[in-house]
Amino acid sequence: DGGITQSPKYLFRKEGQNVTLSCEQNLNHDAMYWYRQDPGQGLRLIYYSQIVNDFQKGDIAEGYSVSREKKESFPLTVTSAQKNPTAFYLCASSTLTGIKTYGYTFGSGTRLTVV
Amino acid sequence: AQRVTQPEKLLSVFKGAPVELKCNYSYSGSPELFWYVQYSRQRLQLLLRHISRESIKGFTADLNKGETSFHLKKPFAQEEDSAMYYCALLSFQKLVFGTGTRLLVSP
Numbered sequence: 541d542g543g544i545t546q547s548p549k550y551l552f553r554k555e556g557q558n559v560t561l562s563c564e565q566n567l568n569h570d571a572m573y574w575y576r577q578d579p580g581q582g583l584r585l586i587y588y589s590q591i592v593n594d595f596q597k598g599d600i601a602e603g604y605s606v607s608r609e610k611k612e613s614f615p616l617t618v619t620s621a622q623k624n625p626t627a628f629y630l631c632a633s634s635t636l637t638g639i640k641t642y643g644y645t646f647g648s649g650t651r652l653t654v655v
Numbered sequence: 656a657q658r659v660t661q662p663e664k665l666l667s668v669f670k671g672a673p674v675e676l677k678c679n680y681s682y683s684g685s686p687e688l689f690w691y692v693q694y695s696r697q698r699l700q701l702l703l704r705h706i707s708r709e710s711i712k713g714f715t716a717d718l719n720k721g722e723t724s725f726h727l728k729k730p731f732a733q734e735e736d737s738a739m740y741y742c743a744l745l746s747f748q749k750l751v752f753g754t755g756t757r758l759l760v761s762p
């Protein structure tokens with residue numbers, strides 16, 4: 541069953557701790573993205589990667605880090621430097637050639653709560 | 656700068672009423688626009704893309720370059736249309752999203 545999987549679904553973190561959110565896809569998509577979804581603010585781009593071993597900052601990259609060691613995987617680390625980490629995090633993927641036609645495929649999201 | 660504006664946070668209508676969810680954009684080139692929908696407890700999914708000029712679940716959206724708009728319309732709303740709707744603009748192989756409009760369709 542092809543798709544994009546995010547884990548865990550819910551995550552609790554203590555202040556001062558780093559935490560890593562997983563995103564895996566088996567769609568053979570070139571590009572992967574991380575967005576943060578907050579009420580009233582829509583989806584804001586954190587990081588994206590269009591090729592293995594390369595990634596670019598989005599609009600709100602401060603306090604986050606990513607890696608892209610494999611085409612299928614794009615984990616996001618929320619560091620202790622992120623001032624307001626409690627949010628819903630969405631991972632997405634796309635082909636580069638088909639993005640105008642197919643847009644993104646989204647994961648089901650991870651809700652991170654800092655306690 | 657590329658920007659998508661959805662002016663309404665909430666749109667509440669009765670079943671059978673027409674619906675128009677507004678989307679305006681700013682973009683210097685030729686825009687590629689999408690509508691995404693998120694039903695309760697489901698993942699965000701593509702509803703419409705402007706290049707296809709299609710009708711999905713009775714929804715249509717027309718690109719108006721003069722008004723820089725891509726409003727989503729449906730002539731007769733159904734209760735199952737209740738969801739969060741996002742307009743998105745493709746810019747340098749990335750999607751820029753609006754803040755979303757929650758549509759509530761009451762019986």
